[in-house]
Amino acid sequence: MSVRTSMSLTDRMTGTLQSIMRAMNSTIRTMEQMNTTSNRAMDMHSLQRARRDIENAQSALARLQESARQAGREGENAGNRIHRSFERTSSGGIPAATNSVGRFLGRLAGIAAAIISVQALAAGFQKLADASDAYSNTNARLANINDNSQTQAELQDKIYRAAQRSRSAYNDTAASVAKLNLLARDAFSSNNEAIRFTELMNKSFAVSGASTQEKQAGMYQLTQAMAAGRLQGDEFRSIMENAPLLAQAIADSTGKSMGDLKDMSAEGTITADVIKKALFSATDAIEDKFKICH
Secondary structure (H helix, E strand, O other): OOHHHHHHHHHHHHHHHHHHHHHHHHHHHHHHHHHHHOOOOOOOHHHHHHHHHHHHHHHHHHHHHHHHHHHHHHOOOHHHHHHHHHHHHOOOHHHHHHHHHHHHHHHHHHHHHHHHHHHHHHHHHHHHHHHHHHHHHHHHHHHHHOOOOOOHHHHHHHHHHHHHHOOOOHHHHHHHHHHHHHHOHHHOOOHHHHHHHHHHHHHHHHHOOOOHHHHHHHHHHHHHHHHHOEOOOHHHHHHHHHOHHHHHHHHHHHOOOOOHHHHHHHHOOOEHHHHHHHHHHOHHHHHHHHHHHO
């Protein structure tokens, strides 16, 4: 093997490993910062050992690379020259350097597993924090709309049970109840009525096969319509698409055809009272269809 070829192979090998080491060092620094700022202590012993292995491997590779360059400059046989030069600059020679690099490579799998575990844990903590924030914000809204016919805990329990019966998320159900009572308070006589309205709407969306996004969009549009006092425009189109059971209930309650609802929407005659009356009138039909689907 020529001196030039030996130096080229050495440079490419060390360059690749150095890139890996830099990335691993950066990751370990990030994990150490997480440990410093987190309320939960992490076991950092394995990462500290990995850092020492990386430093030893970097040192060995640097000496190996320098020895290859010296051999190239002096023009001797590459293999012999690298070996002799490396013996002079390294404690333990090439075998020790090989072991050092080998330990680092052997650690890679373990380090990768540790990183994945910590990243998953961090993602879990973030999701938990987000859920906690959403829960706190929703309950703060509920405190503002509690009609004092029950305690805060009792109100939360009523909403939780409604969410369970309709196979819906508590936070989404509570947010809908809070918005209905806050934005359309004149349309509902009590928290219980708003909770029942939300439960029936959740079941209507479920029976219609609406996705989570469609359900959220439909409930948002319906809340806006109830707040405005009438169902028309974008709100009407959303309900027709995502909650056809409610649309049919409105048609049945008013004695109109489904085709007539568009005209009613344009005329502004689908009022909040009409919507509420239609939904509650269709309770048995919605409940029956929901039981079949679930």
